[in-house]
Every structure is written in structure tokens, then in C-alpha cells.
Amino acid sequence: MLxxxxxxxxxxxxxxxxxxGFEVIDVLLEKGETTEEEIAKELGVKLNVVRKLLYKLYDARLVDYKRWKDEDTNWYSYTWLPTLEKLPYVVKKKINELIKDLEKKLEFEKNNMFFFCPNCNVRFTFEEAMDYGFSCPGCGxxxxxxxxxxLIKDLEEQIKFLKEELKNNPFLK
Incomplete structure (x- = not known):
């Protein structure tokens, strides 16, 4: 699946x-349930790097944690475990979000006329170009x-590809 x-x-x-992040996932899959300290030690990276990646995975609901209090130090410790069975759902959700974003961009591109400055390589909508008197505000x-x-063709192809992937990718069924 990965x-x-x-x-x-x-x-x-x-x-x-x-x-x-891929290495963190590999360690989690190998160990099943482990602490962030063990992951950091195994990967040879700083603890805050591992925590940051674990939080991102948690936000995506691809890991879960158990919190426990160390009676000697009174500090909380966390044990992390992978929940990658949710991965197909997460991938579908992210791809659908991407498709919506691309469709918005496509609509914007289709519904607007654009101008650009070949010198500054900056693009303007018709309204912006009109406001500037069809002169580049950067160089004149x-x-x-x-x-x-x-660009419209590329956006249409990307949308088509992603929709076909959602439909035909065996992992996402």
C-alpha cells in the first residue's frame, strides 16, 4: 500500500x-507500538522532528497514541501506534480536495482573460491590467x-487523471 x-x-x-515521515511510518509498522523517543533513537534524528511528523500523521488520523504518566517523574509519555487502515479514506479525501481545488482553478482560468509582462513574467487578470492601464506596474x-x-488543458488532464485514479486504483476501493 505504501x-x-x-x-x-x-x-x-x-x-x-x-x-x-516515511521512515517514521516504517518504524511504526515494524514495531507496531512505540514511543517517540524510540523512533528518534532508531532514526538518529532529533526528538522534535519525530514529534512534528507524528503530529502530522495524527492530524491525518494515520496514527493514534496512548498517554501515560510516569509516576517517578510526573511527566506524561506517549506511545504511538499506526492506524494505517484509515489510509484509503485519507487518500480519497485528500484527492477529492485536490480535485475541487483544481476545478476551482480551471473555472477561474476559463472565466477570465489574462495579460502578462514578458519582462517581469507576471500575469494579470483583465481587470487588473485595466487598472494598470495595460502597463506593467513593475517595469512600465x-x-x-x-x-x-x-494551462486549461493541463488542469483538465490533471482532473481527469485524478478522477480515474479514484475510480480505478485498487487500493482505494
């Missing part, structure tokens, strides 16, 4: 690009009409 590219992409987004160059048909 080898599925769609799952990896969703997890990568959950970890906000921190690839150590005349704005040129921007053809966003390729």
Missing part, C-alpha cells in the same frame, strides 16, 4: 515534503495578452 504512487504523494503532502512595459489554453 508503494502506491498516489499514496506516496498524499503522504508526502501530509509530511509537507519531509521525507523522514506594455502588457501582452496571455493565452492560457495550455
Amino acid at each position: 508503494n502506491d504512487p498516489l499514496v506516496q504523494e498524499v503522504l508526502f503532502n501530509i509530511f509537507e515534503g519531509d521525507e523522514k 512595459n506594455m502588457l501582452q495578452e496571455f493565452d492560457n489554453s495550455e
Whole structure:
């Protein structure tokens, strides 16, 4: 399941690009139930890095924890355990959110006319370009009409791909 590219992409987004998150998952899967200290020691990383990743996994509902109080120190300790059986649901949810975002972008692209400054490489909506008198506010160059048909095509393809993945990916059934 963790080898599925769609799952990896969703997890990568959950970890906000921190690839150590995959190592944390591996340790959790190997040990089943473990403390954040044990994970940090096994991976050779700082405890706060492991905690940050565990909190992200917890927010996504892919791990759970048990809290207990150490009678000697009066400190709370946490034991973490993977709950990856929820992963298909999490992936579906994240992909559906992504599809909605892409559909909003697509609608915006289809419903607007754009201009750009070739010098500054900045794009403006028609309304913004009008406000600036069709001159770039950065350099003063005349704005040129921007053809966003390729962007529209790319967005449509991404949406189609993601919808097909949701429909056909055996992991998500």
C-alpha cells in the first residue's frame, strides 16, 4: 500500500515534503507500538522532528497514541501506534480536495482573460491590467495578452487523471 504512487504523494503532502515521515511510518509498522523517543533513537534524528511528523500523521488520523504518566517523574509519555487502515479514506479525501481545488482553478482560468509582462513574467487578470492601464506596474512595459489554453488543458488532464485514479486504483476501493 505504501508503494502506491498516489499514496506516496498524499503522504508526502501530509509530511509537507519531509521525507523522514516515511521512515517514521516504517518504524511504526515494524514495531507496531512505540514511543517517540524510540523512533528518534532508531532514526538518529532529533526528538522534535519525530514529534512534528507524528503530529502530522495524527492530524491525518494515520496514527493514534496512548498517554501515560510516569509516576517517578510526573511527566506524561506517549506511545504511538499506526492506524494505517484509515489510509484509503485519507487518500480519497485528500484527492477529492485536490480535485475541487483544481476545478476551482480551471473555472477561474476559463472565466477570465489574462495579460502578462514578458519582462517581469507576471500575469494579470483583465481587470487588473485595466487598472494598470495595460502597463506593467513593475517595469512600465506594455502588457501582452496571455493565452492560457495550455494551462486549461493541463488542469483538465490533471482532473481527469485524478478522477480515474479514484475510480480505478485498487487500493482505494
